[in-house]
Amino acid sequence: MRDFLPADKARRERVLSVIRERYRAHGFDEIETPVVEEYERLHAGIGGDNEKLSFAILRRGLDADAIRAAADDPAALSDLGLRYDLTVPLARFYASNRGQLPGVFRSVQIAPVWRAERPQKGRYRQFVQCDIDIIGDASGRAEAELLVASLDAVDALGLEGATVRINDRRLLDWMLGHLGFTTEERPQVLITIDKLDKIGPEGVAAELRERGVTATAVAAFEEFLRRPQTLEYHPYGERQIRKALPEGVPDELIAHLTGIGEAVAAARPVVAEHVEIPLVFDPFLVRGMGYYTGTIFELAHPSVGYSLGGGGRYDGMIGRFLKQDVPAVGFSLGFERLVDLVSADPDTEAQAIVLVHDADVPVGELVAHKAELVARGARVRLEQRTKNLKALLERAAADGYTHFASVRAGSDELEVKTLG
Numbered sequence: 001m002r003d004f005l006p007a008d009k010a011r012r013e014r015v016l017s018v019i020r021e022r023y024r025a026h027g028f029d030e031i032e033t034p035v036v037e038e039y040e041r042l043h044a045g046i047g048g049d050n051e052k053l054s055f056a057i058l059r060r061g062l063d064a065d066a067i068r069a070a071a072d073d074p075a076a077l078s079d080l081g082l083r084y085d086l087t088v089p090l091a092r093f094y095a096s097n098r099g100q101l102p103g104v105f106r107s108v109q110i111a112p113v114w115r116a117e118r119p120q121k122g123r124y125r126q127f128v129q130c131d132i133d134i135i136g137d138a139s140g141r142a143e144a145e146l147l148v149a150s151l152d153a154v155d156a157l158g159l160e161g162a163t164v165r166i167n168d169r170r171l172l173d174w175m176l177g178h179l180g181f182t183t184e185e186r187p188q189v190l191i192t193i194d195k196l197d198k199i200g201p202e203g204v205a206a207e208l209r210e211r212g213v214t215a216t217a218v219a220a221f222e223e224f225l226r227r228p229q230t231l232e233y234h235p236y237g238e239r240q241i242r243k244a245l246p247e248g249v250p251d252e253l254i255a256h257l258t259g260i261g262e263a264v265a266a267a268r269p270v271v272a273e274h275v276e277i278p279l280v281f282d283p284f285l286v287r288g289m290g291y292y293t294g295t296i297f298e299l300a301h302p303s304v305g306y307s308l309g310g311g312g313r314y315d316g317m318i319g320r321f322l323k324q325d326v327p328a329v330g331f332s333l334g335f336e337r338l339v340d341l342v343s344a345d346p347d348t349e350a351q352a353i354v355l356v357h358d359a360d361v362p363v364g365e366l367v368a369h370k371a372e373l374v375a376r377g378a379r380v381r382l383e384q385r386t387k388n389l390k391a392l393l394e395r396a397a398a399d400g401y402t403h404f405a406s407v408r409a410g411s412d413e414l415e416v417k418t419l420g
Contacts (some may be wrong), residue, residue, distance in 0.1 A: 001126040006399050012128075015339050016110060019130055019153050023108045026149035028132050030108040033089040035082055039074075041092060042081045044320065045290075053115040055082040082114040086131045087291075087314070087330060094135055094328075095321035104136040106145070110335075124336065130309075133330035135318065140256055143295050143313070144263035146331040150299065150309065151264075151278055153333065157342050159301055162308070163278045166260070166297045167285035169312070171245065171253050175283065178246050179224065180217030187290070189213060194286040201225040236261045236279040244283045257281065260295070291317050295329065303341060309333040352379040353416060354396040357407035359384055369407055369414060393419055 004012065020030070042054050056078035062070075070076035083089050086109045094105065109131045117123040132149060134142040147164055154162045172193075176186045192207045199207070205222040209215070224246060234240040238258045242249065265277045280300075287296040287310060296312035311331035318326040353373055357366055370380045381401065386392050393404060397419045405414040 002124065010400050011342075012339055015157060015335070015342050016128075016130075018156050019333065019335075020108070020110065022153040022156050023132055023149055026106075026145065026152065028106040028108040028149065030110070031090075031093060032111065033083075033086070033093050033109065035112070035114075036080050037083050037089055037092065039078045039081050042084065042088060043075070044088075050084040050115060053117060054084045055114050055116055057081055084115050085113055086111060086129050086332070087133075087317070090131070090133055090135075090330075091318045091321055091328075094318055094326070098322070102136075104134065104142075107131075107133050107135070109133075128335045130333040130335045131311075131330055133328060135326060135328045137329075138315070138327035140260045140295075141263065142327075142329045143260050143297075144267075146311070146329060147260070147264050147279070147297065148267040150331050150333060151268075154299070154301075154308070154338075157338065159303075159338070159341060162299060162301045163280050164297050164299055165280050165282040165285050165307075166257065166295065167282050168253055168257060168295050169287075169292050170294055171249065171257075171283065172286065174250060174253070175246060176217075178248065179220045180214055181221075182214060185211075185213045185217075190286050193284055196284050236277040236281060241281045244281055257295070287312055297331070299333070301341070304337070306337070307334065308337050308341075351377075351403050351416070352381075352401040354381050354383050354393070354401050354404040354419075355407050355414075356383050356385050356389065356392065356404055358409060361407055361409045361411075365409065365411070366407065369411075373414075 024030070036057065039056060043051050045051075056074060057080040058077060059079050062077070067077065090107060090109060094101065110128065112126050113129050114126050117125050119125070132146060134145060151162060151164070172190065173186060176189055177183075181189050188211055189208065192204055192211065195207070196204050201222065204225070205218060208218045208221070234243060238254055241254055241257055261277050261279050264279060268277065285296060285298060287298070291314045292312040293315045294313035296310070298307040298310035301308055309332055311329070313327070313329040315325060315327045318328055351373075355366070355369060355373075366382055370382060373380045379401075381396065381399075383392055383396065385406075396404065401419060403416050403418055405416045407414065
């Protein structure tokens with residue numbers, strides 16, 4: 001968990017304001033949920049490995065004997081916990097407030113979450129998630145809206161060139177069945193396939209053999225990974241998708257992914273009479289969460305080798321609370337990673353001015369000068385002049401101030417100068 005100095009906090013708020021504004025422009029409405037959820041809900045089997053990282057809250061009123069008696073049963077010790085993501089709270093929120101929401105609900109949730117991560121670079125125990133979700137729409141239109149809005153937000157942050165890797169859990173399941181893996185084996189096979197980028201085809205095949213899954217299926221999968229490939233480039237679409245998969249793929253799954261691409265392309269600008277669809281079909285994209293039921297995606301940018309966000313369709317989750325099926329799909333931007341990539345240039349829409357004043361300037365004059373500049377739309381800080389004026393101005397610049405002016409007793413007009 002981290003502290004943020006003023007300049008860092010201001011930078012984070014600038015990024016958040018851009019994301020909020022773009023998502024609002026695309027018709028998503030912001031909600032807020034409590035940081036605490038019931039322990040049983042957080043451990044209902046819908047949060048994957050994140051459930052193991054949740055912070056539990058000790059039940060109130062337990063005496064020492066009660067704590068000793070329940071020492072081996074976390075559920076008996078805790079009835080609440082800090083949320084580890086925003087999807088579980090959203091599912092509970094929708095189930096609780098469905099009667100007051102539109103039939104198709106487009107939500108934005110931007111808030112901190114907590115996970116008991118092992119401290120290391122890039123892993124935080126408290127971090128911000130930026131989620132958009134569409135509940136109540138089972139068509140590919142929902143996926144297209146999420147992707148268009150998220151790509152728009154990333155573009156607005158100055159990170160042009162982002163792409164989205166896309167796949168479908170139903171395609172993965174079909175492919176594993178086609179290759180000969182049994183239904184019971186598929187969850188552990190997916191865990192191994194998810195490591196393909198890290199350990200390569202040989203490593204995947206070796207780990208599958210170690211797991212003791214169907215040998216003929218492993219051999220078929222290995223042969224598929226090593227099949228001859230042409231270097232011919234195909235943009236996102238039916239041809240690219242079919243080329244990346246075994247023969248016999250169900251047409252309706254191909255049509256679903258192709259339709260999403262066509263919808264995203266319709267929203268992208270035309271450059272030199274050509275629209276580059278920022279989607280890449282990846283037949284081995286898995287996404288670790290077990291609740292995904294259909295389309296899955298991850299956001300990539302050429303400047304980094306890791307994902308900047310992702311999501312997918314989770315049609316089965318909300319039904320656990322409502323006892324009826326409700327289609328849902330979501331996308332989460334990796335805010336902490338995005339902040340590190342976005343330019344640190346201060347907001348240029350308004351001046352940020354430091355008024356450096358002598359010690360004998362009357363307070364009334366100081367606040368009058370400050371109020372006049374604030375009324376013009378400037379951001380203003382008062383600083384008493386020190387012997388080391390250079391250090392004072394350098395600190396102000398580090399805090400995001402762009403201009404300064406000297407104030408002496410009786411000054412009528414201020415000369416505002418640029419810092420640096």
